[in-house]
Amino acid sequence: MDSDTLLARITDYVNRPNPYPLYAELREAGPVVRQADGSYLIGTYHEIAALLHDPRMSADPRCRTASSPSAETANLPFLRLDDPEHHRLRTLTMRPFGPPHSPGRVDAMRGEIAQLAKELMEDFQAGRQIDIVDEFAYPLPVTVICRLLGVPREDEPLFRAWSDTLVTSADVRPDEDSTERNQAGNQARIEMGQYLVDLAEQRRGHPTDDMLSAFVNEPDPALRLTREELAETAVLLLIAGHETTVNLITNGVLTLLRHPEHVDQLRREPDLLPQAVEELLRYEPPVHMRERIPRADIDVAGTTIPTGTSVVLVLASGNRDPKRFHEPDRFDPARPDNQHFGFGSGIHLCYGAPLARIEAEAALGALIPHLSTARLIQDPPPYRQNAMLRGPRHLPIQL
Template sequence: MAVSPSNLLDQVLDYTNRANPYPIYAKMREHPIQLQDDGRYVVSSYNLVSQLIKDPRMSVDMRKSNEPTIRVEQQEPGFVFQDPPKHDWLRQQVMSKFTPQLISSLRPRLEEIVNELLDAQHGQTQMDIVDNFAYPLPVTAICELLGIPREDEAQFHIWSTMIIKGSNLGRDLEAVKEARQGRELLNNYMGQLIDRIQQQPRPGLLSAMIHDNTVEKQMNRIELVTTATLLLIAGHETTVNLITNSTLTLMRHPAEFERLRRQPAIIPNLIEEVLRYEPPVQFTMRNALTDLTIEGIQIPKGSIIMLMNAAANRDPAHFQDPDRFNPVRPAIEHFGFGGGIHYCVGAPLARLEADIALRALARRLINPRLLQDPPPYRESPTLRGPRHLLVSFERIAD
């Protein structure tokens, strides 16, 4: 039988627990499927998340759920919130342009951006990792990649923040309303930009998708707008958290930071460990396309099912000593980028940006330390990461 001791999902959503939700996740795993007071089901074990994240009976399209407050009230959501076959077709339109060769070619430019950001800190002895580094890097990168004017960042940053604030699972109706408004404003902006690009092609993925003559069927205007909006938000919000969570974790483990400085070759594995240990996306939502029975528990059609990726990532039944940060941990099979057909499209780019960022921080940040721990966190319980991360240091090396 599903049980809900102390309605643990409410505790995860409570901002006072944002700095450390992991003890709550541990309680969740004591009963891997829990029915919450609001009728949602929380799934927290590694094995169950692994099964359900790939289960075709699970839908990511919230228009199919029983909860009106979380239904996507727009003509069409981005492809990560759609099911096959539409999801598969739209995803392929993106992946055909977002190739491994393209991502690899971005390395020199990303290294240039990273060094420019750190060069700007010469003469300083402290900085905000978020505002001065982890945010401007992926924002600049995704703008250049898509062909979006970087000078418009101040506008879409506000709209993106409004949208992210609404990712509170429909609990705060004002936040839901604000998110809807932010989505409309950002979609309108993207629509106008797409209209200009249709008239005048320019470098970038948006122009490549708009003017693609190699496919039998092109995306229509609505599909282009929602895809562009999705790529812009997803292309920087999660990467900001990945870089910031990585930096915070290393600052909390000075010996590991020194090991990183001496052995930068461990960075790829270290990033996977951060994705397990402090994932930028804590959980995802599904809804049941049919009546289900999981582990003997009956779940009605349309019910919301919360896949608690961060809880599964620390499941002791799958990971040895899961609450220990170990950058050389072997075989790290995590849910930091989701899984199944909805595995994060931008994962290779996020990994590359984090790799370059951490190499530069380890080499150039001399004797860093945290100025505030825990730092203030962003409001979103889903996209979890520090809003600011203040560190002091002796100097920025050349």
């Protein structure tokens, strides 16, 4: 088939269960492949790594030559901003989350996360059929991020609807008018932001041990987020704090059930689990693509990409590049030198990566003793619509 249809084929739902042959086709056609809609695809490891670290490549959608009016005026989370504004907001947001100002917050949650995983599995009895997504992989990170931010767990159905709309609006879908999706996403962002700001304001002057409270009770005026910044940042943390981790856990269970020999290996060698999580982040990552826009004409492997053009970096393809990884299509829990793109790279390296690793280790560590005798009910399982945040919507298994 023509290489200029690759993005359309990758994002076609029919290929959601297994996009990896298309990624191999992309690498073979690349490293830079122009698409019919004028965008560019890049799927080779070394080119992706270079561009993620190139300050000429912008994360800001307003840099697109053909950006929509809504994108021009929308407030953006720091994930979609460039330095120095990205650095300023990320640094302020990190103060109540991690080093150097809050070095123990995430580590202190290890026991709580392990206990939560144990509680979620109390009804996992032999002979039962369960849905890993609905009964485990979703409630674990949602509960953790709610506790971390200070969001009432009973409000989860409310923000789940907003989150689904926002994730849908952020998907990559060529040959589709995105106006309606963008409008719905903007409305959901406004409503969710207002909800989170209102929660934070309830804690102003009455601090509690959560991040929303820390944001509004920061004593130094120079280090405070504005109301608009707080709204965008809180929305980002709440969504990113569970959406990708759900995929990481679910993809991990699916991969292990497809490779039962490694389930037994991890039972015998539990100290290998952190390394196995890194391999899962490479082999079946929760995020498959990221968009960047060049602020100037930029040469990549002999191809000039014009200023303002959409460039889709296919991170999951880079993770399977044989020029970087030995036998890249083989799942190897003991793989050495595993510098994957599971959490991205460069200045936008995933803010919550330490927490996601702890959650994945706790989740899989709790499940592995049950997986030796479990079997998949449906393979491939039904997948989510989203091609960028790829993962099963349901994962039914028989214990």
